[in-house]
Amino acid sequence: MLSIAWKMLAGDRAKYLSIVFSLAFTTLLITQQGATLIAIFRSTTTFVDQINGVDMWVTDPKSEYVDDIKSMDDMAVYRVRSVPGVAWAVPLYKGSIRAQLPDGRAQSVQLIGVDDATLIGAPKITAGALPDLRVADAIFVDEDSAHGNLAYPTPSGGHRDLAVRDTLELNDHHVVVMGKFHGEKTFASTPVVYTTYDRVKAFVPSERKLLSYVLVKLKPDADVAQVKAIISKNLNLRARTKAEFSNESLRWFIVNTGVILNVGLSAIMAFVIGGGIAGMTFYNFMLDNQRQFAVLRAMGASRLLLVRMVVLQGLGVTLLGYGCGIGGVAAFILLNTSSGIDLRLTWSLIGAVCGMVVLVGTAAGSLGLRRVLHLDPAVVFK
């Protein structure tokens, strides 16, 4: 009888397609908005999250989030190293600088300077070798930029990917690309260039203080709270664990921008409109088929069987619409990998949207089922 139930639904082509399309549309919009939001959130904390092996980030006490850079004196690194419980501490610079390509094109880039000795904070490279960052004038460039904003001019007037050994200028300083890396997209999507901390001082000589962060590794037996307290009280700096810094940066972004409201509103509207249409259509289908269900009851279908039939119809059409929607988003992402559109389809998002869509199907199915179960089978003679 379950195949009959499915044929009853699928046979009503207009309503069936309308429900599937509405749910697919709802799923697609909610997922797309959610994936966009997740991508934005991740990009705000990417810089903190992608540097591994660091327990603590030390900043100026007034620095609220990762991009709120209030530079410190280089001496801060040495002072942090003197704190009991600190295994090591290295400097990290983050700032902007102007890059110029051989054809005269200028591009603002994000410059990151890592500790010369340890190269802690350097990215995982995909071309070249990590120690090459110590070669004179060496920089690493992210692959997306090497392909896009920093594409290298060719003699024929075209462009090609920026390659290892290519040269450009950073703030009128000659630099050589010695490696490329696949970096997470930043919120501003500007090219990211890595070099050593000492070289940053040469590239950005006009600023007296250059130290953006001090990256700290704690000793195994260190008391995190105590180290934070000492850094705060004795050094007048602010220390946060990696997770704290990442979370605080994200929280600042959420609280101080309208992104949640805007994207969330779109997702809610998609849920209400698309889900509402799908729910109403399914409910109308149930109403239209009340007589058929009454006939089945008269012919001896049990209540349990009718429940199973409605559940199959509701669940089937819901999951079909949901699958089409998720498939649409996945296809959209796959087809746009090189377009710069950043969407993050996570399992938690997929699960959450599934829950929302199933809620629509369950609500509509429950309302319809309630009417079916309260049907008077004698209505078949009327």
Next chain:
Amino acid sequence: MPALREIDLDIRAREILFLVGPSGCGKTTLISVIAGLLRPDTGRSVLFGTDPEALSPATAAAFRRDNIGFVFQSYNLIPQLSVQDNVMIPLLLQGNRHSIAAAAARAALVAVGLGQHADKTPSELSGGQQQRVAIARAIIHSPKLIVCDEPTSALDHKTGQEIMHLLRGLAHDRGTTLIVVTHDQRIYDYADRITEMDDGRIVSIREPAEWTDGGRK
């Protein structure tokens, strides 16, 4: 105001009983009670030795499923399903396998003269053909009782006669009891007995020979 009053009716096995009377006289209510779709406020209805009222809802549903076939005035076929799928339903409700039900449905459709229309949808058939499908659905599980509500009222005279001829033949062949609610005096000859109702009561039980074209003798 009770819909039925003082009903005392004994229906014989394998007979064709017509219920006739003016609109609102209680014919439909009576067959609903007989079929176990309505429960009487007082009194009892016993079908094949079983009082459906004494059964749980699930058991009563199973009792209807196994013992009763229905033919409705408006056919009540499921429009989204093929003719064959519609006819299969009683067997599927009994838990038979799809392949078995499909084979039986094809045989039932052949029996009602619609063997070549199995894959069509009800809307592709004429009214008479749809009623034949409904009959095939009613007989496919060989019920002991078939309840027919105005089976010919939506059909022209010739088709109505054909439908009743078919119903009577199938009922006799299978030893099925047939209860037919009708206003159509042109088919009274197909009855073994005619029960006339008025105002919720049975006013007479006669044989067709006791009726004239214009009404009672």
